[in-house]
Amino acid sequence: MVFHQTAVMGAWVIDVEPISDERGLFARTFDADLFAEHGLSADVVQCSSSFNSRAATLRGLHYQIGPDAECKLVRCTAGAVYDVFVDLRPDSPSHRRWHAVELSSDLRNAAYVPRGVAHGFQTLVDGCELLYMMDRRHQPQATRGVRWDDPAFEIEWPDPQRERTMTERDRNYPDYTS
Numbered sequence: 263m264v265f266h267q268t269a270v271m272g273a274w275v276i277d278v279e280p281i282s283d284e285r286g287l288f289a290r291t292f293d294a295d296l297f298a299e300h301g302l303s304a305d306v307v308q309c310s311s312s313f314n315s316r317a318a319t320l321r322g323l324h325y326q327i328g329p330d331a332e333c334k335l336v337r338c339t340a341g342a343v344y345d346v347f348v349d350l351r352p353d354s355p356s357h358r359r360w361h362a363v364e365l366s367s368d369l370r371n372a373a374y375v376p377r378g379v380a381h382g383f384q385t386l387v388d389g390c391e392l393l394y395m396m397d398r399r400h401q402p403q404a405t406r407g408v409r410w411d412d413p414a415f416e417i418e419w420p421d422p423q424r425e426r427t428m429t430e431r432d433r434n435y436p437d438y439t440s
Contacts, residue, residue: 326404343392
């Protein structure tokens, strides 16, 4: 596994190092010791998946607050997505910065999203599925979000003229004020 630090403090892109032969390939996708060496939470208490049937589906930007704030490891197991994380931690040197990476089943890469960082993605093709590994259980009362097109962040989403499929909740979060 190869860890690449991003412009968002504590957020990483993780590439696999596949071993290939005539059968296909094998690659390690999670290693608690390597996560600990990089100062990342390796406590996985919940896994979830998200299936998205259409390209240009946008989910996010979501996070949890307080003691329920979570770290996530996000991997695209089918298709390809434009994965985005935004630093909402007021004391962070990368506060309000965002980073995007293409996650795909072909690349087999992942994004590590620390506590206090909002996460979202836009599907690039039909039939995308993502796997989430979280170090805290989902708590609906702690769930929050920021708007995908909030001017405070100026995120450069792909296909800006294309109509996106998204929930009204995600489309209408208020402007970020901190």
